Amino acid sequence: MRFQSFDNPAPGSDHAARLEALRQVVRAQDLAAVIVPRADVHQGEYVADADARLAWLTGFTGSAGFAIVCADRAGVFVDGRYRVQVRDQLDLAQFTPVNWPETRPSDWLREALPQGGRVGFDPWLHARREIEGMETALEGSGIGLIALEANPVDAVWPDRPAPPVGAARIHPDELAGETAAAKRGRLADALKAEDQAAALLTLPDSISWLLNIRGSDLPKNPVVQSFAVLSDSGHLALFADGAKFDGALRAHLGPDVTILPPDSLSAALTDLEGPVRLDPASAPEAAFRILEDAGTTIARGPDPAVLPKARKTEAELAGMRAAHHRDGVAMVCLLAWLDRQDPSALTEIDVVRHLEDLRRQAGILDISFDTIMGAGPNGAIVHYRVTEGTNRRLEPGELLLIDSGGQYADGTTDITRTVALGPVRADAVAPFTAVLRGMIALSRARFPKGVAGAHLDALARQFLWAEGLDFDHGTGHGVGAALCVHEGPARISRAGDVALEVGMILSNEPGYYREGAFGIRIENLVAVAPAEAEPGRSLLGFETLTLCPIDRRLIDRDALSRDEIAWLDDYHARVRAALSPDLQGADLDWLAAATRPLA
Structure with a gap:
């Protein structure tokens, strides 16, 4: 069992060195700024140690926020829950707290980059709706958002932890109140009713709920970190580390659930026939771009499991x-x-x-x-x-x-x-x-x-x-x-x-x-x-x-x-x-x- 730790944040001097290392990468890529969110590829509130980029860079450990790093300033954006905490945790000689959403990132960038410039972001760490909103807000500023092929923080994080491989377990049907097969069938019927061939599920709690499984990848959140593609036939392709699933769990999932390596997701998306349902509020910008580049029709809509799960x-x-x-x-x-x-x-x-x-x-x-x-x-x-x-x-x-x-x-x-x-x-x-x-x-x-x-x-x-x-x-x-x-x-x-x-x-x-x-x-x-x-x-x-x-x-x-x-x-x-x-x-x-x- 994993419970609360009481570790102190890393000292501020480390964060100054990390900030300078990141700025060197930004300059080398001809960028004026880079966005560092507190998010992983699943847009979750809680992230594994391997994805805690904002905390590693800045020292801020709150569950929401992001940083924008320019050549001469670095803002850390937090909402009302973290106004006191952020001042306690940041090296204020290096980072400036920014009240968000009162100050929009687009307005901050307009002031920080009055001549315009290229602002880099990791498209796996931002949802489509978020990027579209920023692009709209930056219109006429000369500032452009640039999707990066590699995360710049990872390039300067030498001892970045490995991704979690926590064991998954069965969540009994008697506690769920419905079998996983029945849930998949119900959601597949909803896709057919909308003339959608498949849906990409990106939220681990949606996938864990749908398959009646629970995981141990994240402390305090019993989810299996994964992606899934649900077809209108009810078949589901689960993109997760196979080491998480023992024989009993594989038997529980049944023949209509196929476990595939996480790094095969991009290729699988390229091969999909549309329309494919994606939630612009939670699906990564990268997933939209892969399907768009493949010419696949995208049907925008909410994650099909979100309301049934609620x-x-x-x-x-x-x-x-x-x-x-x-x-x-x-x-x-x-x-x-x-x-x-x-x-x-x-x-x-x-x-x-x-x-x-x-x-x-x-x-x-x-x-x-x-x-x-x-x-x-x-x-x-x-x-x-x-x-x-x-x-x-x-x-x-x-x-x-x-x-x-x-x-x-x-x-x-x-x-x-x-x-x-x-x-x-x-x-x-x-x-x-x-x-x-x-x-x-x-x-x-x-x-x-x-x-x-x-x-x-x-x-x-x-x-x-x-x-x-x-x-x-x-x-x-x-x-x-x-x-x-x-x-x-x-x-x-x-x-x-x-x-x-x-x-x-x-x-x-x-x-x-x-x-x-x-x-x-x-x-x-x-x-x-x-x-x-x-x-x-x-x-x-x-x-x-x-x-x-x-x-x-x-x-x-x-x-x-x-x-x-x-x-x-x-x-x-x-x-x-x-x-x-x-x-x-x-x-x-x-x-x-x-x-x-x-x-």
Whole structure:
């Protein structure tokens, strides 16, 4: 099992030398600049060590962002989640943080290259839609995007790790709720209905879901790194390292799945007959170019597995509920233990390790992401990752933000709780209560079919907005079932344009962050489910999956409405009834106290 490491980022002097080495390659290729994304060929949020080019070059380890390196400047573009973190990790004498998307890369390039110039990019690391958007934004600037045959970072990375070859495993049909053959047939029928001969699948979680397999190529994400071509007959060509598949797994895949070497993909694409479906939002620019050069008709469309994967089966929902039950027990044991300690005797890493031990006892295969354990001002770093260098000792009177999750055989969890360490910090009560009210409002929402996350996002922010406050991340992301903790296409944010459907699982996680002081976030996972409505009308709502108390000490009871108090009391009663049979002694006593009614 692989769990969280606490390594410190590489020293800044290394990054200065790496930056200069990259600039030499850029100059040698007659380029004015080069783009270095935080992406691999699958456009995934999490990347293997071999693909961590942005972190190797700059020292920034966040899960989203990119750099643009010119002769006289190097910008590292990050969104609101990483504004604090990026300043801590970069050598600011070499790299300049850039607020993105407020500053578009095209605007930055226009300023950096006023006379125009050639900007290189690796076409395997950028989706077609991204490149088209940049080309449109650069029109009239004299700046051209140049697809490179080889990645320039790889040319100066002498000890680049080898690609992962993690063993794959069968994901049982009883947990999936549908056989892989049935899934392939269903998706193949959809291709035929669109008069499409084949589809290129580039997202490992889509392929792992489709074939009812799971992998170990990436820490915390149980996917098999691979590409696949699904034909309208239901046959699938899987481009993956054959060493990942033992005899039992090959038998599970069956005769209609052919395993081919990864380096044979380009030739196979050249030989395809169209129309071939490619998703411009996720398929690499290189794949489009290969098919276009071969004269193959391309049918633009979403990855055919994305929506079916997001609509969880009853078996997947049952597995997620079971996983959240076990995870809730681990979280209660953690919080009860924490309340019994002298905070000043603990560090952030101490608490992370104890939580991982508790989740091991609950049966996790891995954590679902690096635990965010932010004490005091570290909690204000939205995606804070504790290292030996940043490890903070807990102090009475501070807040501790705990965002964590587990990968179980039957489900994936993601939960955030913010707790008071000893005496309650008075200036945190109002924003904590506003965050809680937003979380409750979203939990209680009912909405008609066709409503997307963008329509609901304001529900979680309204009480913060009323106080002149806000947070700089989405309110919710999709979550996979025993798959990736971040899953598309549905999300709850101002950009969430995908209609929510029964079976989709999302996070509900409003927050508030006061730089240099504390961070607050409360997160439950919710499943979209039918809701009560008047006869003749169909409405949807949310079933809360997460089972764990919310810190009553930080709540301004007088600020809550009667309905909000009723929701919280009902939620706590459900948590108490569900988890009490699996607890004993001091942990059981703690749960009873933590879930007593507010009313």
